[in-house]
Amino acid sequence: MNYGKKGSKKRQAELTSKGIMYGKKMRVIFCKVLLVCCFAVAIIGGSLGFGVYKGILDSAPSIDDIDATPTGYLTTVLDNQAMRLPLW
Numbered sequence: 001m002n003y004g005k006k007g008s009k010k011r012q013a014e015l016t017s018k019g020i021m022y023g024k025k026m027r028v029i030f031c032k033v034l035l036v037c038c039f040a041v042a043i044i045g046g047s048l049g050f051g052v053y054k055g056i057l058d059s060a061p062s063i064d065d066i067d068a069t070p071t072g073y074l075t076t077v078l079d080n081q082a083m084r085l086p087l088w
Contacts, residue, residue, distance in 0.1 A: 002010075014020055 002008075
């Protein structure tokens with residue numbers, strides 16, 4: 001860092017320059033807008049996902065009507081006399 005007379009005048013000119021200050025303000029505004037857009041996309045995406053989830057649940061059939069009792073035997077065991085015995 002240059003602490004001489006020219007260096008400190010240059011630094012002071014940079015601090016008070018309207019063009020540099022305008023550029024810094026624009027960068028800050030851009031970062032704020034970008035941050036707000038990211039939050040908006042996250043909120044909209046979360047709401048959209050929740051809406052799709054609720055829509056799928058609402059359109060799914062009720063499980064109360066489903067009968068889960070077995071209707072037949074899945075396996076059979078044969079003994080040495082070749083009789084069919086059901087397995088429970």
